[in-house]
Amino acid sequence: MDLGLADRVFILTGASRGLGFATAQALVADGARVVISSRDERNVADAVAELGGPEHAAGVTADLADPGTPRELVDTATERFGRLDGALVSVGGPPRGTSAGLSDEQWRDAFETVFLGSVRAARTFASALPEGGAIALVLSTSAKSPLAGLGLSNGLRPGLAMVAKDMADEYAPRGVRVLSLLPGRIMTDRNRELFQASGDAATAAAEAAASVPMGRLGEPAEFGRVAAFLLSPAASYLTGLAVPVDGGALRSL
Numbered sequence: 001m002d003l004g005l006a007d008r009v010f011i012l013t014g015a016s017r018g019l020g021f022a023t024a025q026a027l028v029a030d031g032a033r034v035v036i037s038s039r040d041e042r043n044v045a046d047a048v049a050e051l052g053g054p055e056h057a058a059g060v061t062a063d064l065a066d067p068g069t070p071r072e073l074v075d076t077a078t079e080r081f082g083r084l085d086g087a088l089v090s091v092g093g094p095p096r097g098t099s100a101g102l103s104d105e106q107w108r109d110a111f112e113t114v115f116l117g118s119v120r121a122a123r124t125f126a127s128a129l130p131e132g133g134a135i136a137l138v139l140s141t142s143a144k145s146p147l148a149g150l151g152l153s154n155g156l157r158p159g160l161a162m163v164a165k166d167m168a169d170e171y172a173p174r175g176v177r178v179l180s181l182l183p184g185r186i187m188t189d190r191n192r193e194l195f196q197a198s199g200d201a202a203t204a205a206a207e208a209a210a211s212v213p214m215g216r217l218g219e220p221a222e223f224g225r226v227a228a229f230l231l232s233p234a235a236s237y238l239t240g241l242a243v244p245v246d247g248g249a250l251r252s253l
Contacts, residue, residue: 001183003080004233006031009081011073013064013121014090016043018188019138022224023088023231030228032085035077037062037069054080058212070124070190078128086231087125089118090138093190096197099151110152119163124180126167131175135229136241137164141184141246161242168240177239179230186218187211213248 010027014020016038024034028051037060038044038050044059051057058080062069077084077099095102096111122135129135142221143161146154160182168178185191185208190244198204229235230243244250 001234002196003030003229005228008032008085008232009035009077009083010085010231011035011037011087011125012079012090013023013037013073013088014071014092014138015088016047016059018090018190019183019186019220019223019227020088020090021047022068022220023227024051024057025221026212026224026228028052030232031233032228033081035060035073035080037039037064037073039063040047063113064089064121065113067120069117070121073121074124074128084125084128085119085132086129086134086136088136088231089121089125090140091118093150094152094156096194097151098149099155100152102151102178106152107155110156111194114152115156117161118160122163122167124141126176126178129176131227132233132236133175134177134179134235135167135179136227136230137161137180137228139164139180139182139242140245141250143180143182143242144244144252158220164242165240172239177236180237180242181223181227181230182242182244182246182250183223184218184244184249186220186223186245188220191217212246216247218245218247 012020012024015036037059041061048057048059091114137186139157143157164180195201195204
């Protein structure tokens with residue numbers, strides 16, 4: 001299937017590694033060009049090189065908690081590649097801890113970055129998109145079912161899923177689509193860190209895999225291909241939905 005991605009341009013935040021980078025790889029493989037951002041300058045430079053260099057990718061060292069970051073990314077896309085067709089909004093997972101055990105400061109910090117940073121980015125990107133553009137928010141299966149020990153994610157991700165749904169209604173008349181993606185247990189650095197935090201990474205990984213109907217953890221590329229499809233013109237009649245990429249782990253419809 002031709003996804004219609006050739007020469008289209010996408011912004012991807014938090015994309016120097018993990019799910020964002022896997023999506024950038026899938027987009028570039030189908031002919032798109034990308035602007036990726038992350039807080040780590042070296043990781044951004046390495047990611048751009050791995051994506052094929054400046055002909056295919058531009059990198060920006062930035063933090064979504066900074067109100068100026070979304071506009072900087074839009075300007076980079078239009079100045080470097082002459083257009084903008086879509087965006088993937090991904091923010092690193094917040095610290096571990098139960099909802100009741102986390103401090104006010106931890107909740108405020110997570111809200112500023114995970115929640116408000118994502119909302120600000122999505123509305124800024126949407127304002128710059130033409131008809132046929134698309135935005136996808138990378139959330140978590142915690143948007144539908146809580147995950148033990150991840151109170152910040154459990155509290156903030158469901159709200160972002162509803163923001164995406166609300167924005168989908170708002171921008172649909174302009175022909176701009178907004179969706180959210182709910183990754184489950186995919187073997188990213190984030191999940192490796194969570195497994196290590198358990199004190200027995202091998203056992204934690206095995207137990208996580210056993211909880212998935214498919215009997216294994218996902219690979220970042222499996223997420224990236226789904227995200228690339230949803231951002232592409234091939235998915236032109238899909239908006240407002242939350243798509244699990246979790247091997248069947250969620251038990252809700």
